[in-house]
Amino acid sequence: MGKKLGVILTGLGVFVLGVALLARFYAYDRLAVVPLDQDTVSVSEGRGATIFDIASQQEITVDLVSTRNVVGDVEASEAASDELGRDIAVWETLVYTDEPGAEISADNPPRSGTHDLVAFDRHTGETVKCCDTYTSTTADDRGVEVKDTVGFEGLYFKFPFRTEKKTYRFWDGSLREAPEIEFEEVETIEGLEVYRFEQVIPATTVGTVTAPASFFDIDEEGDVTIDRVYSNTRTLWIEPETGVIIRGQEDQLSVAEYEGEQVATLTDVTIGYNPETISDNVDTYSALATQLKAIRIWVPIVGGVIGLLLLVAGLAMLRRRSPSHAA
Numbered sequence: 001m002g003k004k005l006g007v008i009l010t011g012l013g014v015f016v017l018g019v020a021l022l023a024r025f026y027a028y029d030r031l032a033v034v035p036l037d038q039d040t041v042s043v044s045e046g047r048g049a050t051i052f053d054i055a056s057q058q059e060i061t062v063d064l065v066s067t068r069n070v071v072g073d074v075e076a077s078e079a080a081s082d083e084l085g086r087d088i089a090v091w092e093t094l095v096y097t098d099e100p101g102a103e104i105s106a107d108n109p110p111r112s113g114t115h116d117l118v119a120f121d122r123h124t125g126e127t128v129k130c131c132d133t134y135t136s137t138t139a140d141d142r143g144v145e146v147k148d149t150v151g152f153e154g155l156y157f158k159f160p161f162r163t164e165k166k167t168y169r170f171w172d173g174s175l176r177e178a179p180e181i182e183f184e185e186v187e188t189i190e191g192l193e194v195y196r197f198e199q200v201i202p203a204t205t206v207g208t209v210t211a212p213a214s215f216f217d218i219d220e221e222g223d224v225t226i227d228r229v230y231s232n233t234r235t236l237w238i239e240p241e242t243g244v245i246i247r248g249q250e251d252q253l254s255v256a257e258y259e260g261e262q263v264a265t266l267t268d269v270t271i272g273y274n275p276e277t278i279s280d281n282v283d284t285y286s287a288l289a290t291q292l293k294a295i296r297i298w299v300p301i302v303g304g305v306i307g308l309l310l311l312v313a314g315l316a317m318l319r320r321r322s323p324s325h326a327a
Helices: 002-031 074-084 275-319
Strands: 039-053 058-072 088-098 112-121 134-138 146-149 180-189 192-212 223-239 244-258 261-273
Touching: 002 275, 039 275, 058 261, 074 088, 180 223, 192 244, 192 275, 223 261, 223 275, 244 275, 261 275
Parallel strands: none
Antiparallel strands: 039 058, 039 261, 058 088, 088 112, 112 134, 134 146, 180 192, 192 223, 223 244, 244 261
């Protein structure tokens, strides 16, 4: 009986140790990846924004709502992964901004919008130069969408799984580059621990606009070339186990300058995820974070300890001499 029990305990010990090792070195790597078929909507709100209204040729104060749709392109993702020999996701994102309740259509486009196709590493979140990625914008004058091929840099949709308390690089669509975004501190949102990161973009000329001088009360004849000067403080609250952005906020300022002098405020707004979006993110990703942490830490540790104890006990029983074999 003792020998049989020893065999059983030894077998259980080996099995539990195997499960612990598989959880850490096999299962975790396959769970800590973004989905290919992503399909999400997030909403940001900015109250009391100052914008330059082309129709009235003056600055106005309005509330703004920005809706972001993200959809994964499964076929493009699989093709990119096969081509590059690594796990790649290709996601398409459409962001449009207008007043609350505005009806968006082909005949009534939003005040502003962006439409990007982005490829990135499914584990690290780092963008990848491949797959005919592009960015396009719809201007404030409600013009047609203008698409540009672009090689994205840095992070775009999310941070790496197991985000660290360090400086990363995060994409800014206005600059068309990825400035540094720095870790600030640990905070809590609705009971979920998050890392707060901040990216400060100083006033930078990001483009020019040709418009009638009269639009901006400039004492000139005909059209003038105006510089668009942009600055932003972007704050992101990251769930560190998944790298997901739980809450995002931007303090944007875009002004028009002529010969070094400001002639109009184009956009002045603090805009961020609304409470419903934040709560949905907390509910969705807190469970995933708990699961990933359990597979990465607790299953290997607890399973390893129990497996070793069972293995030691089983081997000890097998080595024990039975009374019938005593001298």
